[in-house]
Amino acid sequence: MSFSVKLKLSFMMFLQFFIWGGWFVTLGTFLGNNLNASGSEIALAFSTQSWGAIIAPVFIGLIADRYFNAERVLGVLHLVGGCLLFLMSQTEVFSVFYPYVFCYMLVYMPTLALVNSVSFNQMKDTASEFPIIRTFGTVGWIISGIVISYIFSWDSIDAIASGKLNNTFKMVSLASIILGLFSFGLPKTPPFKDKQKNFTLSDALGLEALKLLKDRNFFMFFVASILICIPLAFYYQQANPFLVELGMSNATAKMSLGQVSEVLFMLLLPIFFIRFGFKNTILVGMIAWVIRYLLFAYGDVGDNTLMLIIGILLHGICYDFFFVSGQIYTDLKAGEKVKSAAQGLITLATYGIGMLIGFWIAGKISDTFILEPGKHDWNMIWKFPAFFALIIFTVFFLIFKNEKIKYKNQS
Numbered sequence: 403m404s405f406s407v408k409l410k411l412s413f414m415m416f417l418q419f420f421i422w423g424g425w426f427v428t429l430g431t432f433l434g435n436n437l438n439a440s441g442s443e444i445a446l447a448f449s450t451q452s453w454g455a456i457i458a459p460v461f462i463g464l465i466a467d468r469y470f471n472a473e474r475v476l477g478v479l480h481l482v483g484g485c486l487l488f489l490m491s492q493t494e495v496f497s498v499f500y501p502y503v504f505c506y507m508l509v510y511m512p513t514l515a516l517v518n519s520v521s522f523n524q525m526k527d528t529a530s531e532f533p534i535i536r537t538f539g540t541v542g543w544i545i546s547g548i549v550i551s552y553i554f555s556w557d558s559i560d561a562i563a564s565g566k567l568n569n570t571f572k573m574v575s576l577a578s579i580i581l582g583l584f585s586f587g588l589p590k591t592p593p594f595k596d597k598q599k600n601f602t603l604s605d606a607l608g609l610e611a612l613k614l615l616k617d618r619n620f621f622m623f624f625v626a627s628i629l630i631c632i633p634l635a636f637y638y639q640q641a642n643p644f645l646v647e648l649g650m651s652n653a654t655a656k657m658s659l660g661q662v663s664e665v666l667f668m669l670l671l672p673i674f675f676i677r678f679g680f681k682n683t684i685l686v687g688m689i690a691w692v693i694r695y696l697l698f699a700y701g702d703v704g705d706n707t708l709m710l711i712i713g714i715l716l717h718g719i720c721y722d723f724f725f726v727s728g729q730i731y732t733d734l735k736a737g738e739k740v741k742s743a744a745q746g747l748i749t750l751a752t753y754g755i756g757m758l759i760g761f762w763i764a765g766k767i768s769d770t771f772i773l774e775p776g777k778h779d780w781n782m783i784w785k786f787p788a789f790f791a792l793i794i795f796t797v798f799f800l801i802f803k804n805e806k807i808k809y810k811n812q813s
Contacts, residue, residue, distance in 0.1 A: 403524050403531060407589055411521050411535045414588060416542035417581040418517050421480075422510070423543030423661075424574040425487065426451075427654055428550065428557060430643040432567040434776075439496045441772075445765025447496075448639045450504045452758035454511030456750060471592050472523070476516040477585030479509045484578035491571035523591045533668075540665055544658040549573070551655030562646065611736060611744035620735055622802045623684075627728060627748060628756040629794050633691045633787035635760025637717075640768060641698075644780055648703045650710065660717030667718030671726055680731045681804050687723030688795040690716050695788035699781045725752070 425432075433439035433447055486506040493499040517539075525531045550556050550573075556566045615621045645653035675683050694716040701709030729745065736744035767786050771779040 403526070407524050408535065410588055411524065412538040414517055414520065414581065414584065415535055415539040416545075417577050417584070418513065418542065419539035420542035420546045421483075421487075421574045421577050421581065423658070424546035424550065424577065425490075425570045426638075427547060427657055428567055428570055428642050430639050431557070431562065431646050432570070433496065433499070434643055435562050436565050436567060437494065437496045437499060441765040441768035443496050443500075443765075444639060444768075445761045447500060447503050448635070448761040448764075449758050450500075450507040451511070452754050452761065453504065454507035455753035455757070456755075457508055458511040458515065469593055471590055472516045472519040473585050473588040473591050476513055476520065476588070477582045479513050479516070480578045480582035480585060482582075483509050483513075484575045484582060487571045487575035487578055491568045491575065520588055520591045524589050537665060540661050544661045546574075547655045547658035551652035555652075557642075557646065557652070557654045559646075559649065611747045614736060614744060614747075617735070619802055619805060620732075622798065623728065623731065624748070624751060626684075626688075626794055626798050626802075628751050628759075630688065630691065630724060630791065631752050631756025632760040632763055633695065633791045634720075635757050636695070636764045636767075636784070636787040637720075638757075639761055639764045640783065641714075644698065644778075644783075645710065647776070647778065647780070648710075650703050650707075656711070657714055659711070660714050663715045663718030664721055665718070667722045668726065671722050674723070675727055675730065679804060680727060681802055683723050683727045684731075685795060685799060687719060687721075687725075687727065688791060688798065690719040690723065691791035692788050692795065694720060695784045695791065699784035699788065 429447060430444050433444045437443075439447070483506055486502050486509070490499060490502045490506065493502065521532060521535055550570060554566075554569065555561055556569050561567070615624060642653060642657060645657070650656065671683070674686075694713045697709040697713035697716075700706065701713065703710070728748065732744050732748050764787075767783055768778060771782045773779055
Protein backbone atom coordinates (compact mmCIF):
# COMPACT_ATOMS: atom_id res chain seq x y z
CA MET A 403 0.00 0.00 0.00
CA SER A 404 1.49 3.32 -1.09
CA PHE A 405 2.09 6.22 1.29
CA SER A 406 -0.56 8.35 -0.47
CA VAL A 407 -3.18 5.64 0.02
CA LYS A 408 -2.22 5.30 3.69
CA LEU A 409 -2.57 9.05 4.06
CA LYS A 410 -6.02 9.04 2.46
CA LEU A 411 -7.25 6.14 4.61
CA SER A 412 -5.84 7.74 7.77
CA PHE A 413 -7.59 11.04 7.01
CA MET A 414 -10.81 9.14 6.28
CA MET A 415 -10.63 7.39 9.67
CA PHE A 416 -9.74 10.62 11.45
CA LEU A 417 -12.83 12.42 10.12
CA GLN A 418 -15.07 9.36 10.58
CA PHE A 419 -14.56 9.34 14.33
CA PHE A 420 -14.02 13.09 14.72
CA ILE A 421 -17.62 13.39 13.48
CA TRP A 422 -19.00 10.81 15.93
CA GLY A 423 -17.05 12.03 18.96
CA GLY A 424 -17.77 15.67 18.13
CA TRP A 425 -21.47 15.45 18.99
CA PHE A 426 -22.20 12.09 20.65
CA VAL A 427 -20.17 12.72 23.82
CA THR A 428 -22.03 15.95 24.66
CA LEU A 429 -25.43 14.79 23.35
CA GLY A 430 -26.91 14.19 26.80
CA THR A 431 -25.76 17.60 28.04
CA PHE A 432 -27.09 19.30 24.91
CA LEU A 433 -30.50 17.63 25.15
CA GLY A 434 -30.89 18.35 28.86
CA ASN A 435 -29.86 22.01 28.63
CA ASN A 436 -30.77 23.19 25.13
CA LEU A 437 -33.98 21.18 24.66
CA ASN A 438 -34.96 20.57 28.31
CA ALA A 439 -35.29 16.87 27.51
CA SER A 440 -36.18 14.38 30.25
CA GLY A 441 -34.05 11.35 31.06
CA SER A 442 -36.40 9.13 29.08
CA GLU A 443 -36.20 11.43 26.06
CA ILE A 444 -32.41 11.49 26.27
CA ALA A 445 -32.46 7.69 26.39
CA LEU A 446 -34.68 7.68 23.30
CA ALA A 447 -32.16 9.82 21.43
CA PHE A 448 -29.22 7.62 22.41
CA SER A 449 -31.11 4.47 21.46
CA THR A 450 -31.06 5.60 17.82
CA GLN A 451 -27.48 4.29 17.80
CA SER A 452 -28.85 0.82 18.54
CA TRP A 453 -31.48 1.02 15.81
CA GLY A 454 -28.77 2.12 13.42
CA ALA A 455 -26.62 -0.86 14.47
CA ILE A 456 -29.55 -3.23 13.90
CA ILE A 457 -30.47 -1.83 10.49
CA ALA A 458 -26.92 -1.17 9.21
CA PRO A 459 -26.08 -4.83 8.38
CA VAL A 460 -29.23 -5.07 6.28
CA PHE A 461 -28.29 -1.93 4.38
CA ILE A 462 -24.71 -3.07 3.81
CA GLY A 463 -25.74 -6.54 2.70
CA LEU A 464 -28.55 -5.40 0.46
CA ILE A 465 -27.03 -2.28 -1.13
CA ALA A 466 -23.34 -1.56 -0.55
CA ASP A 467 -21.98 -5.10 -0.85
CA ARG A 468 -23.95 -5.96 -3.98
CA TYR A 469 -24.42 -3.01 -6.30
CA PHE A 470 -22.26 0.05 -5.60
CA ASN A 471 -18.66 0.94 -4.80
CA ALA A 472 -18.21 1.28 -1.04
CA GLU A 473 -16.42 4.65 -1.31
CA ARG A 474 -19.31 6.13 -3.32
CA VAL A 475 -21.93 4.92 -0.85
CA LEU A 476 -19.74 6.30 1.95
CA GLY A 477 -19.62 9.70 0.21
CA VAL A 478 -23.37 9.92 -0.31
CA LEU A 479 -24.17 8.88 3.26
CA HIS A 480 -21.83 11.48 4.76
CA LEU A 481 -23.22 14.23 2.54
CA VAL A 482 -26.75 13.36 3.67
CA GLY A 483 -25.48 13.09 7.25
CA GLY A 484 -23.92 16.54 7.07
CA CYS A 485 -27.29 18.04 6.16
CA LEU A 486 -29.02 16.19 9.00
CA LEU A 487 -26.41 17.31 11.52
CA PHE A 488 -26.94 20.93 10.53
CA LEU A 489 -30.71 20.53 10.93
CA MET A 490 -30.08 19.05 14.39
CA SER A 491 -28.17 22.20 15.34
CA GLN A 492 -31.21 24.34 14.50
CA THR A 493 -33.76 22.49 16.66
CA GLU A 494 -35.22 23.90 19.85
CA VAL A 495 -37.63 21.11 20.87
CA PHE A 496 -37.03 17.39 21.28
CA SER A 497 -39.97 16.36 19.08
CA VAL A 498 -38.24 18.01 16.11
CA PHE A 499 -34.73 16.83 17.05
CA TYR A 500 -35.60 13.14 17.41
CA PRO A 501 -36.55 12.40 13.77
CA TYR A 502 -33.34 14.08 12.63
CA VAL A 503 -31.09 12.08 14.99
CA PHE A 504 -32.94 8.87 14.15
CA CYS A 505 -32.42 9.39 10.41
CA TYR A 506 -28.83 10.43 11.02
CA MET A 507 -27.96 7.22 12.85
CA LEU A 508 -29.53 5.22 10.03
CA VAL A 509 -27.07 6.81 7.59
CA TYR A 510 -24.05 7.00 9.93
CA MET A 511 -23.89 3.49 11.38
CA PRO A 512 -23.44 1.82 7.95
CA THR A 513 -20.42 4.07 7.35
CA LEU A 514 -18.55 2.31 10.19
CA ALA A 515 -18.50 -0.87 8.11
CA LEU A 516 -17.86 1.01 4.88
CA VAL A 517 -14.65 2.71 6.08
CA ASN A 518 -13.40 -0.73 7.12
CA SER A 519 -14.28 -2.17 3.71
CA VAL A 520 -12.45 0.63 1.90
CA SER A 521 -9.41 0.11 4.14
CA PHE A 522 -9.30 -3.70 3.95
CA ASN A 523 -9.57 -3.63 0.17
CA GLN A 524 -6.20 -1.83 -0.03
CA MET A 525 -4.32 -4.01 2.44
CA LYS A 526 -2.15 -7.06 1.93
CA ASP A 527 -1.43 -7.61 5.63
CA THR A 528 -4.54 -6.51 7.49
CA ALA A 529 -3.25 -7.56 10.93
CA SER A 530 -0.27 -5.22 10.77
CA GLU A 531 -1.65 -2.41 8.58
CA PHE A 532 -5.19 -1.87 9.84
CA PRO A 533 -4.45 -1.07 13.54
CA ILE A 534 -2.27 1.88 12.48
CA ILE A 535 -4.96 3.25 10.17
CA ARG A 536 -7.70 2.67 12.77
CA THR A 537 -5.70 4.51 15.44
CA PHE A 538 -6.24 7.74 13.51
CA GLY A 539 -9.96 7.26 14.17
CA THR A 540 -9.33 7.26 17.92
CA VAL A 541 -7.14 10.34 17.46
CA GLY A 542 -10.02 12.03 15.64
CA TRP A 543 -12.37 11.31 18.57
CA ILE A 544 -9.80 12.73 21.01
CA ILE A 545 -9.20 15.87 18.93
CA SER A 546 -12.94 16.57 18.73
CA GLY A 547 -13.08 16.74 22.53
CA ILE A 548 -10.06 19.02 22.67
CA VAL A 549 -11.59 21.35 20.07
CA ILE A 550 -14.89 21.54 21.97
CA SER A 551 -13.31 22.15 25.38
CA TYR A 552 -10.04 23.98 24.84
CA ILE A 553 -10.40 25.81 21.53
CA PHE A 554 -14.04 26.95 21.58
CA SER A 555 -15.02 26.19 25.24
CA TRP A 556 -18.53 25.20 24.13
CA ASP A 557 -18.87 22.93 27.16
CA SER A 558 -18.07 25.57 29.78
CA ILE A 559 -20.82 26.34 32.27
CA ASP A 560 -21.56 29.76 30.77
CA ALA A 561 -21.44 28.49 27.18
CA ILE A 562 -23.82 25.63 27.96
CA ALA A 563 -26.22 28.04 29.67
CA SER A 564 -26.25 30.24 26.56
CA GLY A 565 -26.94 27.25 24.29
CA LYS A 566 -23.59 27.12 22.49
CA LEU A 567 -23.43 23.33 22.46
CA ASN A 568 -25.46 23.40 19.26
CA ASN A 569 -22.23 24.53 17.60
CA THR A 570 -20.90 20.99 17.97
CA PHE A 571 -23.44 19.85 15.37
CA LYS A 572 -22.39 22.63 13.00
CA MET A 573 -18.74 21.65 13.39
CA VAL A 574 -19.30 17.98 12.60
CA SER A 575 -21.77 18.88 9.85
CA LEU A 576 -18.93 20.62 8.05
CA ALA A 577 -16.60 17.68 8.75
CA SER A 578 -19.20 15.26 7.40
CA ILE A 579 -19.57 17.22 4.17
CA ILE A 580 -15.78 17.35 3.78
CA LEU A 581 -15.55 13.58 4.31
CA GLY A 582 -18.46 13.03 1.93
CA LEU A 583 -16.70 14.92 -0.86
CA PHE A 584 -13.32 13.41 0.03
CA SER A 585 -14.76 9.88 -0.16
CA PHE A 586 -15.27 10.11 -3.91
CA GLY A 587 -11.49 10.39 -4.25
CA LEU A 588 -10.77 7.31 -2.12
CA PRO A 589 -9.40 4.13 -3.73
CA LYS A 590 -12.06 2.25 -5.68
CA THR A 591 -13.76 -0.44 -3.64
CA PRO A 592 -16.16 -2.36 -5.92
CA PRO A 593 -18.92 -4.61 -4.59
CA PHE A 594 -17.49 -7.99 -3.72
CA LYS A 595 -20.54 -10.20 -3.23
CA ASP A 596 -21.96 -12.30 -5.99
CA LYS A 597 -24.93 -10.38 -7.38
CA GLN A 598 -26.58 -13.66 -8.29
CA LYS A 599 -26.59 -14.86 -4.70
CA ASN A 600 -29.87 -14.20 -2.97
CA PHE A 601 -29.67 -11.80 -0.04
CA THR A 602 -31.15 -13.12 3.19
CA LEU A 603 -31.87 -11.27 6.40
CA SER A 604 -30.33 -14.11 8.41
CA ASP A 605 -27.02 -13.64 6.56
CA ALA A 606 -27.01 -9.90 7.21
CA LEU A 607 -27.71 -10.30 10.93
CA GLY A 608 -25.31 -13.20 11.36
CA LEU A 609 -28.06 -15.58 12.40
CA GLU A 610 -26.30 -18.56 10.81
CA ALA A 611 -23.90 -18.34 13.77
CA LEU A 612 -26.70 -19.15 16.23
CA LYS A 613 -25.48 -22.73 16.36
CA LEU A 614 -22.51 -21.47 18.38
CA LEU A 615 -24.93 -20.83 21.23
CA LYS A 616 -25.12 -24.59 21.76
CA ASP A 617 -21.67 -24.24 23.29
CA ARG A 618 -22.21 -23.51 27.00
CA ASN A 619 -19.27 -21.14 27.30
CA PHE A 620 -20.14 -19.17 24.18
CA PHE A 621 -23.78 -18.92 25.29
CA MET A 622 -22.65 -17.52 28.65
CA PHE A 623 -20.40 -15.03 26.88
CA PHE A 624 -23.24 -14.05 24.52
CA VAL A 625 -25.62 -13.36 27.42
CA ALA A 626 -22.92 -11.48 29.35
CA SER A 627 -22.22 -9.34 26.26
CA ILE A 628 -25.84 -8.21 26.17
CA LEU A 629 -26.05 -7.57 29.91
CA ILE A 630 -22.73 -5.68 30.24
CA CYS A 631 -24.03 -3.18 27.69
CA ILE A 632 -26.47 -1.93 30.32
CA PRO A 633 -23.64 -0.46 32.46
CA LEU A 634 -21.90 0.66 29.24
CA ALA A 635 -24.99 2.65 28.22
CA PHE A 636 -24.86 4.55 31.52
CA TYR A 637 -21.37 5.81 30.63
CA TYR A 638 -22.22 6.90 27.10
CA GLN A 639 -25.48 8.54 28.14
CA GLN A 640 -24.77 9.97 31.57
CA ALA A 641 -21.03 10.62 31.97
CA ASN A 642 -20.85 14.01 30.25
CA PRO A 643 -24.01 15.45 31.89
CA PHE A 644 -22.71 14.10 35.22
CA LEU A 645 -19.31 15.78 34.92
CA VAL A 646 -20.83 19.04 33.68
CA GLU A 647 -23.39 19.07 36.50
CA LEU A 648 -20.59 18.57 39.04
CA GLY A 649 -18.85 21.61 37.55
CA MET A 650 -15.82 19.91 35.99
CA SER A 651 -14.07 22.28 33.60
CA ASN A 652 -13.34 21.07 30.06
CA ALA A 653 -15.31 17.89 30.74
CA THR A 654 -15.48 16.84 27.09
CA ALA A 655 -11.72 17.03 26.56
CA LYS A 656 -11.08 15.20 29.84
CA MET A 657 -13.43 12.43 28.75
CA SER A 658 -11.22 11.91 25.70
CA LEU A 659 -8.60 10.59 28.12
CA GLY A 660 -10.69 7.44 27.95
CA GLN A 661 -9.78 7.07 24.27
CA VAL A 662 -6.11 7.65 25.08
CA SER A 663 -6.23 4.77 27.57
CA GLU A 664 -8.11 2.71 25.00
CA VAL A 665 -5.13 2.94 22.64
CA LEU A 666 -2.64 2.06 25.40
CA PHE A 667 -4.55 -0.95 26.69
CA MET A 668 -5.16 -2.16 23.15
CA LEU A 669 -1.40 -2.66 22.93
CA LEU A 670 -1.39 -4.61 26.21
CA LEU A 671 -4.43 -6.74 25.41
CA PRO A 672 -2.78 -9.43 23.23
CA ILE A 673 -0.08 -10.00 25.86
CA PHE A 674 -2.63 -10.26 28.68
CA PHE A 675 -4.92 -12.47 26.56
CA ILE A 676 -2.14 -14.95 25.77
CA ARG A 677 -0.70 -15.08 29.28
CA PHE A 678 -3.85 -15.16 31.40
CA GLY A 679 -6.50 -16.52 29.03
CA PHE A 680 -9.87 -15.25 27.87
CA LYS A 681 -11.80 -15.80 31.11
CA ASN A 682 -9.39 -13.81 33.27
CA THR A 683 -9.13 -11.08 30.64
CA ILE A 684 -12.86 -10.57 30.41
CA LEU A 685 -13.25 -10.74 34.21
CA VAL A 686 -10.75 -7.88 34.54
CA GLY A 687 -12.84 -5.92 32.03
CA MET A 688 -16.02 -6.59 34.04
CA ILE A 689 -14.60 -5.64 37.42
CA ALA A 690 -13.23 -2.45 35.90
CA TRP A 691 -16.83 -1.37 35.24
CA VAL A 692 -17.65 -1.90 38.93
CA ILE A 693 -14.63 0.13 40.07
CA ARG A 694 -15.28 2.91 37.54
CA TYR A 695 -18.87 3.50 38.66
CA LEU A 696 -18.00 3.39 42.36
CA LEU A 697 -15.36 6.04 41.65
CA PHE A 698 -18.02 8.11 39.90
CA ALA A 699 -20.47 7.56 42.79
CA TYR A 700 -18.07 8.92 45.40
CA GLY A 701 -15.92 11.30 43.34
CA ASP A 702 -16.36 15.07 43.08
CA VAL A 703 -14.62 18.12 41.60
CA GLY A 704 -13.05 19.02 44.94
CA ASP A 705 -10.73 16.78 46.92
CA ASN A 706 -11.86 13.68 45.04
CA THR A 707 -11.37 14.90 41.46
CA LEU A 708 -8.71 12.23 40.92
CA MET A 709 -11.38 9.57 41.44
CA LEU A 710 -13.29 10.94 38.46
CA ILE A 711 -10.17 11.06 36.28
CA ILE A 712 -9.25 7.48 37.17
CA GLY A 713 -12.82 6.45 36.34
CA ILE A 714 -12.45 8.00 32.90
CA LEU A 715 -9.02 6.40 32.36
CA LEU A 716 -10.48 2.98 33.15
CA HIS A 717 -12.29 3.15 29.82
CA GLY A 718 -9.39 1.37 28.12
CA ILE A 719 -9.72 -1.65 30.40
CA CYS A 720 -13.53 -1.54 30.45
CA TYR A 721 -13.83 -1.53 26.68
CA ASP A 722 -10.74 -3.36 25.38
CA PHE A 723 -10.63 -6.16 27.94
CA PHE A 724 -14.29 -7.04 27.46
CA PHE A 725 -15.38 -6.05 23.96
CA VAL A 726 -12.16 -6.41 21.98
CA SER A 727 -11.16 -9.62 23.76
CA GLY A 728 -14.72 -10.81 23.11
CA GLN A 729 -14.26 -10.19 19.39
CA ILE A 730 -11.04 -12.22 19.47
CA TYR A 731 -12.75 -15.03 21.39
CA THR A 732 -15.66 -15.06 18.95
CA ASP A 733 -13.29 -15.23 15.98
CA LEU A 734 -11.40 -18.18 17.48
CA LYS A 735 -14.54 -20.07 18.50
CA ALA A 736 -16.42 -19.58 15.24
CA GLY A 737 -13.91 -20.83 12.69
CA GLU A 738 -13.61 -19.78 9.06
CA LYS A 739 -17.10 -20.74 7.87
CA VAL A 740 -19.15 -18.60 10.22
CA LYS A 741 -16.68 -16.12 11.72
CA SER A 742 -18.15 -13.14 9.85
CA ALA A 743 -21.66 -14.19 10.81
CA ALA A 744 -20.55 -14.67 14.43
CA GLN A 745 -19.08 -11.15 14.60
CA GLY A 746 -22.32 -9.81 13.15
CA LEU A 747 -24.31 -11.68 15.78
CA ILE A 748 -22.20 -10.27 18.64
CA THR A 749 -22.48 -6.75 17.20
CA LEU A 750 -26.26 -7.14 16.98
CA ALA A 751 -26.36 -8.43 20.57
CA THR A 752 -24.21 -5.62 22.01
CA TYR A 753 -24.67 -2.37 20.08
CA GLY A 754 -28.15 -3.45 19.01
CA ILE A 755 -30.11 -5.29 21.71
CA GLY A 756 -27.87 -4.67 24.73
CA MET A 757 -27.39 -0.94 24.24
CA LEU A 758 -31.07 -0.48 23.37
CA ILE A 759 -32.05 -1.96 26.72
CA GLY A 760 -29.23 -0.14 28.51
CA PHE A 761 -30.14 3.33 27.23
CA TRP A 762 -33.78 2.80 28.25
CA ILE A 763 -32.81 1.70 31.79
CA ALA A 764 -30.27 4.52 32.17
CA GLY A 765 -32.96 7.05 31.22
CA LYS A 766 -35.43 5.63 33.73
CA ILE A 767 -32.85 5.56 36.53
CA SER A 768 -31.76 9.16 35.90
CA ASP A 769 -35.39 10.33 35.97
CA THR A 770 -35.98 8.44 39.23
CA PHE A 771 -33.16 10.22 41.06
CA ILE A 772 -33.83 13.84 40.08
CA LEU A 773 -33.47 16.03 43.17
CA GLU A 774 -34.60 19.24 41.44
CA PRO A 775 -34.47 20.57 37.88
CA GLY A 776 -30.88 20.20 36.67
CA LYS A 777 -29.77 18.30 39.79
CA HIS A 778 -29.48 14.53 40.25
CA ASP A 779 -28.54 12.13 43.02
CA TRP A 780 -25.51 10.83 41.12
CA ASN A 781 -24.35 8.68 44.01
CA MET A 782 -27.45 6.50 43.64
CA ILE A 783 -27.46 6.64 39.83
CA TRP A 784 -23.90 5.29 39.54
CA LYS A 785 -24.39 2.62 42.21
CA PHE A 786 -26.96 0.89 40.01
CA PRO A 787 -24.64 0.03 37.08
CA ALA A 788 -21.83 -0.77 39.56
CA PHE A 789 -24.02 -3.31 41.36
CA PHE A 790 -25.35 -4.71 38.08
CA ALA A 791 -21.83 -5.16 36.67
CA LEU A 792 -20.81 -6.91 39.92
CA ILE A 793 -23.66 -9.42 39.50
CA ILE A 794 -22.59 -10.15 35.90
CA PHE A 795 -18.97 -10.55 37.06
CA THR A 796 -19.97 -13.02 39.79
CA VAL A 797 -22.22 -15.16 37.57
CA PHE A 798 -19.64 -15.25 34.77
CA PHE A 799 -16.89 -16.20 37.22
CA LEU A 800 -18.94 -19.10 38.58
CA ILE A 801 -20.42 -20.48 35.34
CA PHE A 802 -17.88 -19.84 32.58
CA LYS A 803 -15.37 -22.69 32.41
CA ASN A 804 -11.71 -22.15 31.58
CA GLU A 805 -10.82 -23.40 28.14
CA LYS A 806 -7.58 -23.42 26.21
CA ILE A 807 -7.79 -21.35 23.04
CA LYS A 808 -4.80 -20.89 20.80
CA TYR A 809 -4.36 -17.21 20.02
CA LYS A 810 -3.50 -16.60 16.36
CA ASN A 811 -0.21 -14.91 17.11
CA GLN A 812 1.01 -17.81 19.24
CA SER A 813 3.70 -19.96 17.64
